[in-house]
Amino acid sequence: xxxxxxxxxxxxxxxxxxxxxxxxxxxxxxxxxxxxxxxxxxxxxxxxxxxxxxxxxxxxxxxxxxxxxxxxxxxxxxxxxxxxx
Numbered sequence: 001x002x003x004x005x006x007x008x009x010x011x012x013x014x015x016x017x018x019x020x021x022x023x024x025x026x027x028x029x030x031x032x033x034x035x036x037x038x039x040x041x042x043x044x045x046x047x048x049x050x051x052x053x054x055x056x057x058x059x060x061x062x063x064x065x066x067x068x069x070x071x072x073x074x075x076x077x078x079x080x081x082x083x084x085x
Contacts (some may be wrong), residue, residue: 008066009028013052017085018059022051026083035073036063037080049084 009017016029016036028037039047044056052059060076067074 004062005055006062007024007059009060010061018063018082020052020055020059024085026085028080029072033073034071035075036067038063038076039080039082040076040078043080044082047065047082063076 005020006017009019010029011026014028014030015026017026020036024072029035037058038044041056041060044059045053048056052076064074066072
């Protein structure tokens with residue numbers, strides 16, 4: 001059994017709270033058509049704090065699996081944002 005690096009918790013304000021090894025952040029999670037919006041690897045590298053900067057590939061893989069398990073689409077975009085908590 002593989003241990004996940006990130007935990008995902010949907011919240012009522014169309015936000016997905018993601019908790020990682022060094023902190024937490026929120027991603028957009030529109031409910032009309034359930035979909036998670038992840039910044040591109042380049043955008044991530046430009047804005048992520050040190051603890052998260054190199055974890056984008058892991059986050060992408062785990063978020064893709066979470067979306068599959070929950071019937072959500074995953075969109076990766078340079079315009080998507082992460083709100084650091």
